[in-house]
Amino acid sequence: MSQASNDSDHGIYRARREMLAERLRLAGGGVALVPTAPVAIRSRDSEFPFRHDSYFHYLTGFTEPEALLAIVCDASGVRSHLFCRARDPEQEVWTGWRLGPDAAPAALGVDAAAPIERLDAELPGLLADRPAVWLGFGHSAALDARVAAAFERLRERARSGVQPPAALRDLTPLLDEMRLVKDAQEIGTMKRAIAISAHAHIRAMRHARAGQREYELEAELLHEFRRHGAQSPAYGSIVASGANACVLHYERNDARMAPGSLVLIDAGCELDGYAADITRTFPVDGRFTPEQRAVYEVVLAAQAAAIDCVLPGQPFDAAHDAAVRVLAQGLVDLKLLAGSVDEVIASGAYKRFYMHRTGHWLGLDVHDAGDYREPLAATLGSPDAAAERPSRRLKPGMVVTVEPGLYLRGDDLPPGFRDIGIRIEDDVLVTVAEGEVLSEAAPKSVAAIETLMAEARA
Known part of the structure; x- marks a missing residue:
């Protein structure tokens, strides 16, 4: 237009x-x-x-x-x-x-x-x-x-x-x-963009088969984006299977998806200038292995803990801190890391398997504008004001992503846990009372994913 x-x-x-x-x-x-x-x-x-x-x-x-x-x-x-x-x-x-x-x-x-x-x-x-x-x-x-x-x-x-x-x-x-606080028009447009993107993830799950190339699922995403009026992807879609899912910004999307592998799709459309950003991880065969499921459940629990922290008045960093604690506990429970949870967090040992933050602002840009710390004016007068600025407090109208993950690579890992890359990402609107998950239409529980994929194969 x-x-x-x-x-x-x-x-x-x-x-x-x-x-x-x-x-x-x-x-x-x-x-x-x-x-x-x-x-x-x-x-x-x-x-x-x-x-x-x-x-x-x-x-x-x-x-x-x-x-x-x-x-x-x-x-x-x-x-x-x-x-x-x-x-x-x-x-x-x-x-x-x-x-x-x-x-x-x-x-x-x-x-x-x-x-x-x-x-x-x-x-x-x-x-x-x-x-x-x-x-x-x-x-x-x-x-x-x-x-x-x-x-x-x-x-x-x-x-x-x-x-x-x-x-x-x-x-x-x-x-x-x-730009940090969205108005009603912006929120309405973002909800439409996110709904289109959620349906695209569903379409990819329905069409996934072992032996396909990753770009075949990318084509299904693009089909769904344009079919519903989105002008383009909001960013380069990531369709990463097997070990490729451990590459955070994987771009090639050309590998053949092997039987028994997981597929990580990080993709969202852009509608009238506004971005969606959703990640789902699922088994190309439609069924998680026991090891895949164990790791997946840890990431899902970490995301739930993080989403619980997306509340008005809470610091932006609270979601990341909550996710890290759950991920660290899971890595210890799965015997992928040794030591107590506090030790794993204090030493940064968990960063081998989780090396990014848990979310970012979302809006006109997929990594949207806005400071993640309180404005400098609030701390002026301190001799080290910039270093002391606290995490930004969330307000109604802000939109954030919540995207914990685990990326397991290395020959020192037990065979069933090697080359597992899992990220689960949702777009969450801060309201006056809670964090509203705008992308919940895209299945993410183990049961929901396996049921959807089984129905598509029936």
């Missing part, structure tokens, strides 16, 4: 821009510049499918390339300016319809719009005599260069009393704080 994200009401995006402007005002005002992502060349004259910048989309809902949003916040009020591609009937024959600057104010709710080709000429006027210019530091080298050129042009006019902004400020922390 070339307008606001399948949403004819642009009030949501206007409200977000006004919220950002208020934060700018409290910080002294200025001009915020937010570009969309550039077009990327795949090979010669072939481009990768365009994907907008998440910050830009969050403030506009606009999905065309070659665009920039400017928000001016000063004593006279707040004004939003959009620079976008001009209408071009000849080019539109090849690449599709464009919104254009004339239609943008009504379609997107911005105050003014101009062709992107006018940006370099108009940027000095937007920046002149402002207290600050706000950018996402390191996000766009092209915009950094344009702002530097505008500063130089303004300095050349210093004798006439015109000055460039007095400060260059990082816009990212302000937007990250806004």
Whole structure:
């Protein structure tokens, strides 16, 4: 879509821009510049499918390339300016319809719009005599260069009393704080994306057979994503069988799935800019071996303990700490590690088999924006403030993943436990009372998985 994200009401995006402007005002005002992502060349004259910048989309809902949003916040009020591609009937024959600057104010709710080709000429006027210019530091080298050129042009006019902004400020922390808590529209879109992704995992379980290539299950995922309207995967799907499941970011998806092996699928779709992120692990033959089941039950119990910690007011780190304790206990009980649970945790011995954190924020990006520690302002005055910042307290509207795992590799392990990789991941919304598991439609108990796969083979 070339307008606001399948949403004819642009009030949501206007409200977000006004919220950002208020934060700018409290910080002294200025001009915020937010570009969309550039077009990327795949090979010669072939481009990768365009994907907008998440910050830009969050403030506009606009999905065309070659665009920039400017928000001016000063004593006279707040004004939003959009620079976008001009209408071009000849080019539109090849690449599709464009919104254009004339239609943008009504379609997107911005105050003014101009062709992107006018940006370099108009940027000095937007920046002149402002207290600050706000950018996402390191996000766009092209915009950094344009702002530097505008500063130089303004300095050349210093004798006439015109000055460039007095400060260059990082816009990212302000937007990250806004994006961390999802509004009702965002939650609704994420629920749809997660529901589609859960059905894709079910489809993969139903179609899995020993002897297939991993990419055959990846194709089933993609079929289900597109069949229900998702625009793309939210990230490169992981379909990892056997020892491949012990590679955390496995990418090849081309091995033949051996009889008796487990398959770990980490996959989610992107719908209208929002990501889902679900992982399920299941036996390609439809039945867990005793060793596979024992390890699986440990991971499942660890996830349940972690989900119980996804509550308003709880620290983000609480879920990880709870999962680690259950995993460590399981490794000791299975005699894969020696010592007490406290010793295994204190020494970090468990990290041989569990080397990642238990979750992350989810939203417009699969690893979404937002600090995992309380804002720095809460600890200012301490001589070592950054190091002392406590884990972020969860609030209603935050969405997190909960994804413990165990990855057993090594010739020193008992034969039945070698090359077992298991991860179970769900997407959880923090509500006013609890953590709501949004991806529960994808089966994850041993009984549910084995029953589903048996029915598919009947």
